[in-house]
Amino acid sequence: xxxxxxxxxxxxxxxxxxxxxxxxxxxxxxxxxxxxxxxxxxxxxxxxxxxxxxxxxxxxxxxxxxxxxxxxxxxxxxxxxxxxxxxxxxxxxxxxxxxxxxxxxxxxxxxxxxxxxxxxxxxxxxxxxxxxxxxxxxxxxxxxxxxxxxxxxxxxxxxxxxxxxxxxxxxxxxxxxxxxxxxxxxxxxxxxxxxxxxxxxxxxxxxxxxxxxxxxxxxxxxxxxxxxxxxxxxxxxxxxxxxxxxxxxxxxxx
Numbered sequence: 670x671x672x673x674x675x676x677x678x679x680x681x682x683x684x685x686x687x688x689x690x691x692x693x694x695x696x697x698x699x700x701x702x703x704x705x706x707x708x709x710x711x712x713x714x715x716x717x718x719x720x721x722x723x724x725x726x727x728x729x730x731x732x733x734x735x736x737x738x739x740x741x742x743x744x745x746x747x748x749x750x751x752x753x754x755x756x757x758x759x760x761x762x763x764x765x766x767x768x769x770x771x772x773x774x775x776x777x778x779x780x781x782x783x784x785x786x787x788x789x790x791x792x793x794x795x796x797x798x799x800x801x802x803x804x805x806x807x808x809x810x811x812x813x814x815x816x817x818x819x820x821x822x823x824x825x826x827x828x829x830x831x832x833x834x835x836x837x838x839x840x841x842x843x844x845x846x847x848x849x850x851x852x853x854x855x856x857x858x859x860x861x862x863x864x865x866x867x868x869x870x871x872x873x874x875x876x877x878x879x880x881x882x883x884x885x886x887x888x889x890x891x892x893x894x895x896x897x898x899x900x901x902x903x904x905x906x907x908x909x910x911x912x913x914x915x916x917x918x919x920x921x922x923x
Contacts, residue, residue: 676780676850678704680906681881683889687862688897694718695860695902696726696770704777705729708790708902710860712769712834721756721770721836728752729774738778745774745785746843749835756836769836773804773858775906782856783847787833791864793872794848795855800873803846807833852913855879856906863888863903866895881905 682699686692694711696719709725711718728748735741749772760768771788784792789806805811809830833842855876863872867888875887884905892901 675910675912676777677909677911678702678777678906679881679909680706680904681885682706682902682904683885684902685862685889685893685897685900687900688893690898690900692719693900694722694770695862695900696722697902697904698726698730698774699904700730701906703734705732705774706856706858706904706906707772707774708858708860708904709835710771710788710790710862710900710902712767712771712831712837717759717763717768718770720759721768724752724756725749725770725772725835729772738776738781738783741776741778742783742785742845745776746845749785749787749843750841753835753839753841757839760836767834767837769834771831771834771860775856775858777850777908780850780910781847782850783845785843785845787835787841787843788831790858790860793857793859793876795857795873795876796851796853798873798877800869800876803848804844807831807844850908852908852910853879854908855881855884856908857884857888858904858906859888860900860902862897862899862901863892865899866892866897876905879907881907 678701680701682697684697696709698707709722711722756768771790773786773790775784786804789808792803794801875884888903
């Protein structure tokens, strides 16, 4: 049996405008039957952020089926590069500096997960009661940390400044990664509307329920209680392997 057929995927997506913004510039993609999920955050303060995030999600949703996960990731990269060109052209047409969006996308197959991202939307893995951040923000704050120049004053000045996005510059750089998938793994894709208000401990506690819908609802509620100053998007994904050797087996002698 192939890994693609062996793992059973469950997922739930929630997208909320928040308590301050009038327009929702986030977008989600939730396709468990295809092993495909994404979130995108249109760049606030720029024209047509909602158009940018919707374009990113639509391009990923249009991916053709592939037998190879490697080919699928390559196709996703090509689609996002195409969206980048389109958004750059649209910004010129509208005579505005940028029409852009962050993106993080997860694709699965053969007991493996592959991901692409640009910007500060994140992918987490919850496994064995531990939360791990799989992506690294493309942000001014992360660059300050890398240079050893991070301070509270600099962090405040650099808040919400991202260094990469689809549509931001003519040449889009996408980072990528991969991880083997195990029974019970839970992935979280989210925009910064969640992570700016909710800490890792609270995120881990919400995912510990192993119920995708309940976890997604809980995370949105936590972000709203934390202030809800931005749009909030979460996609919670669970992997179940009914053939896992870790599953409890009844002793035949009983």
